[in-house]
Amino acid sequence: MSAGPGLDAARLVTEAPKDTGYGRSPYERDRARVLHSAAFRRLAAKTQVHTAGTDDFLRTRLTHSLEVAQIAREMGARLGCDPDVVDTAGLAHDLGHPPFGHNGEDALDALAAGCGGFEGNAQTLRVLTRLEAKVLGPDGRSAGLNLTRASLDAVAKYPWERRPGRRKFGVYADDRPVFAWLREGAPPGDRRCLEAQVMDWADDVAYSVHDVEDGIHGGYVSLRPLLVDADERRALCADVAAAYSGEAPEDLGEVLAELLAEPVLAPLAAYDGSHRALAALKTTTSVLTGRFVSTVVAATQERHGPGPHRRYAADLVVPRRIRAQCALLKGIALRYVMRRPGAGPRYAQQQEILADLVAALLDRAPDALDPVFAPLWRAAPDDAARLRVVVDQVASLTDPAALAWHGRLVTLR
Structure with a gap:
């Protein structure tokens, strides 16, 4: 079953055709948009398993994502998938991960309880469709990278909202409209493409x-x-x-x-x-x-x-x-x-840093937010929405940036 070429290649915001001179496919354009995004570059300073920057040999989220994309592209091509769709999914799959790896993800999930929690895969969808700057909709709001439906669906590792007993999920409540759009043509239920x-x-x-x-x-x-x-x-x-x-x-x-x-x-x-x-x-x-x-x-x-x-x-x-x-x-x-022995105190310190940052930004927003996030704070209708903006800001930071922001907003306060 396929949604059909027209449905698969559609974008949420219709774009005028581009005369690039060499006729790229919609999915090649998707791959390029992820590869050139700021969120992708930031993965170079985000922890995979070992703390980013501690050893030149060890992998970061960026090198991990490049390797996932290469493996996915080869495997997908052998099965007959469009290689650029699976490549795009591999490059993009970790864009929503916060500082400090899965430890940071757990910390932000607790801190974001008042707005529906935090999950790296749900955050990835948010980055791709809202937070990353590339395309604006007719109403002036960001449509993120405005990827095709097929590429967004390929990134959806967990195509469901948060459920009791399930730690992993792929969409926050306020991202339901774009999620419903990208799942058009999919079979009923939670089946992944x-x-x-x-x-x-x-x-x-x-x-x-x-x-x-x-x-x-x-x-x-x-x-x-x-x-x-x-x-x-x-x-x-x-x-x-x-x-x-x-x-x-x-x-x-x-x-x-x-x-x-x-x-x-x-x-x-x-x-x-x-x-x-x-x-x-x-x-x-x-x-x-x-x-x-x-x-x-x-x-x-x-x-x-x-x-x-x-x-x-x-x-x-x-x-x-x-x-x-x-x-x-x-x-x-x-x-x-x-x-490993000795890891516990470091993990606790990382969680404390993120908790301090969220508290400080809630207290000092919108002035302390990046220019991208400050208008979102001002437009937020309630405390839950404002908390989500702060969590978006913190999640966007690299490991070194989180430490620097903590030093500026908390330690030196």
């Missing part, structure tokens, strides 16, 4: 494989305890079952044993940062990424045929064992990097 599924899997692949690579290089992750300690393996599997997988810990244990026995992982137990060790680490990264992509493409084509497939014509098929391997790698980053 194939391009969104491809982007989501590419995100999981990049997140799982690359965060372990960064952890090993940074000295936070060692495979030795998992190779020699059965209790440690059980503890990891329990973490993964609680955070990332519906599999039982004992079933994950079987997959983990197979994964640790693979020859491609063997050199990593003695990683020393040398040229030879780095080459072995990159080989492992390439092998695992290739496996996670090629197996999923083959399984999808086996179920749905060779394609081409796009939009709602097929669903991505991720075999159970591949999904479990990916979840285990994510669990390694969770257990040995994000939950």
